[in-house]
Amino acid sequence: MSDIIVNGMSFSLPLFIIAVGGIYSERSGVTNLALEGFLGAGAFFGAVFTALTAGMFAATSQLPMYLSMVVAMAGGALYAVIHAVLCIKFKANQVISGVVVNILAMALTDFLTSQINAGVLGQSSDKFVLNVSTRLTFQPLASLPVIGGFFTNVYPFEFIIIAVAVVAWYAMYKTRFGMRLRACGDNPYAVDAAGCNVARIQFIAVMVSGALSGLGGMCFAYSVFGNFSTSIYTGYGYLAIAAMIFGNWKIPATLGACLLFGFARAAGYSLIQYLGLPGAYSDLIMILPYVLTLLLLMFFSKNNRAPRALGEIYDKGKR
Amino acid sequence: MKQNRKGNSLSRAFVALMGSEKRQSITIPLFAICLSLIAGAVLMMILGKDPIIGYKSLLQGCGLLMKKNYAGGKGLLTDFMSYLDIWTPMIFAALAVAVAYKAGLFNIGVSGQMLIGGFIASITVGYSDLPAVIAKPLVIVICMVIGALAGSFIGLLKYKFNINEVVSAIMLNYIFQYIISFFILTFFVNPITRQSNPVGENARLTLQNVQIAGMKTVIPLGFVLAIIAVVVMHYFINHTRIGFELKAVGANKKAATYAGVNANKNIMLAMAISGALAGLAGATYYLGYLSSIQPKVLASTGFDSIAVCLLGNSNPIGIVASSFLVTIISKGSMYMNSSVGLPQEIASLITGLMLLFAACGVYIRARPKRTKDRLDQQDRLEAAERKDSASEEGKEDDR
Secondary structure, eight states: OHHHHHHHHHHHHHHHHHHHHHHHHHHTTOOOOTHHHHHHHHHHHHHHHHHHTGGGSOTTOSHHHHHHHHHHHHHHHHHHHHHHIIIIISOOOHHHHHHHHHHHHHHHHHHHHHHHHHHTSOOOOSSEEOOOOOOBOOTTGGGSTGGGGGGSSBOTHHHHHHHHHHHHHHHHHHSHHHHHHHHHHHOHHHHHHTTOOHHHHHHHHHHHHHHHHHHHHHHHIIIIISEESGGGOSSHHHHHHHHHHHTTTOHHHHHHHHHHHHHHHHHHHHHHHHHTOOGGGHHHHHTHHHHHHHHHHHHHTTTOOOOTTTTOOOOGGGO | OHHHHHHHHHHHHHHHHHOSTTTHHHHHHHHHHHHHHHHHHHHHHHTTOOHHHHHHHHHHHTTSSOOSOOOTTOOHHHHHHHHHHHHHHHHHHHHHHHHHHHTTOOOOOHHHHHHHHHHHHIIIIITSOOOHHHHHHHHHHHHHHHHHHHHHHHHHHHHHHOOOHHHHHHHHHHHHHHHHHHHIIIIIBOTTTSSBOOOOGGGOSEEEEEEETTEEEEEETHHHHHHHHHHHHHHHHHHSHHHHHHHHHHHOHHHHHHTTOOHHHHHHHHHHHHHHHHHHHHHHIIIIIOSSOOTTOOOTHHHHHHHHHHHTTTOHHHHHHHHHHHHHHHHHHHHHHHHTOOOTHHHHHHHHHHHHHHHTHHHHHHHHHHHHHHHHHHHHHHHHHHHHHHHTTTSOOOO
């Protein structure tokens, strides 16, 4: 039981912060299928940072991990500029732009990873190995019966994610900027009439989306993979999109969706271990989140209300 | 002032180059291709290789240029035929993306539809002893039917449950990938290659080890089918009523419904046709170019086909040209890697950049028009000014 909670939380929270990134972009009216590319690009920047500075820190130091998360956020925001420019400045089809950004991220990080490995670090490898993250256990809370799992073997990044998510929630619902951002998604012309720069708000929203996805991607790189390689593109970005749609583009509800995905996955793995089935059966567990997504979307997407101007190309002269 | 004139002549050249709006459907993709090839050349130079040799090796790897030397029993024809072999699934896959795109849908699930079609055809016909005359057509039919079912399921989710087709297609891609991987690893695995057992020669759509003019080569039967598919799709999209309805739904769903077109039926139909074409791509890929399926891997053809479709303006004839080019880059990269020593990843990077520039198409399209409008206005103003100064000769210019 405690295993399910430990694994469930360490999967759900990175997924959640990526989905929050998606919410930022979509509530501002820019369709974002590029989360997958953002998280990969962000994690790439973070991993490059740790690989290049590996000699500067003590081997057991946890500092590089925290720094790499900051770098990953910056890198994700930087990479998101491509999507923002394509959608907002060049007025490209936002769905196509998202897919293009994903494909480009995969090609670019694959190429650069092997090039940096060969050129700078002098080894032929297609991945950056990351340090093992410490895990914290809080006594005596950890020995509590059922909820003890929430305090056992916790990754430090889980607290970072919770802190960032609270800030993101506050910024979106309690500040003037957040209100304008949400208004952009519903009626950009009204925002324009009120004297705000719609393009700038959307641009910032997409970059925030990239930063949060970058953070989530780096956390995945540390927890699920333990390294950075192109295997990070396993569709978690799309899973986050599904969680966002299921959560009706609202931050608290999306957290619920992410927890559901994470715990379903963790429970499946525990079940396989418990029954002692061969490794190939884990493939069947892998599909659980995806099947769950489809089923949930079938039941809930009819009642969902997407931001009204989502995916519309904002043209100032149209008003 | 002089600076401005120089800028003008550049703008004028740009407008003349991009041509009228009709010609732009060709000039814009060409523009995107040129930009990405230049970017690729710059990359090759950064890596310290001659880009001309690099691009030449791409052509040599595809049997379009003579290599310096060949191994015994191989020649230009060998390379060219194996190039046709891998080009075939690309044409089908790009047609699949194009048909959906005409109806305003984005089928990113081509890879998954290829996989499930190829897998079911492999385990039913591929492992049987049916005579080749029956087995080969049967493979094609099964792949088309399974692909069409998988495609129309996405269409069903779209119109019945309002699920974005991109999200559902991606979810299905992963579901197919893992379920099929489970079945292959549990029931059909080849212990040595860790792939599925190879299908029999009777079911394979590519004839192996054929001797032509003393050279050992393959004969991709699917290529003929691909050319037929291009012609049929061209006729279907441009010259039939159903094709017109599809395009109407894609251009404006509300207007099409108002005009009496059943939009939901057309969404289903477009996805079914798209899926069937993806199934054909799967047949020619898994039971033609390859003979077995690697578990947990989706064919990159399905994703590259998006680039091909965008570059080819989702026009069947354009797709033939763009798939020809993209396949050269991806297939030739292997030989480029071994002969010139450039990393193979550069190929997918060039394709990705092509996609990026092609996605800017709307902006590039608007640009020449705006520049042209500005230049025209400027011309008019200048002409008026000249007239003014001619008529008001003698008076001092107060500007």
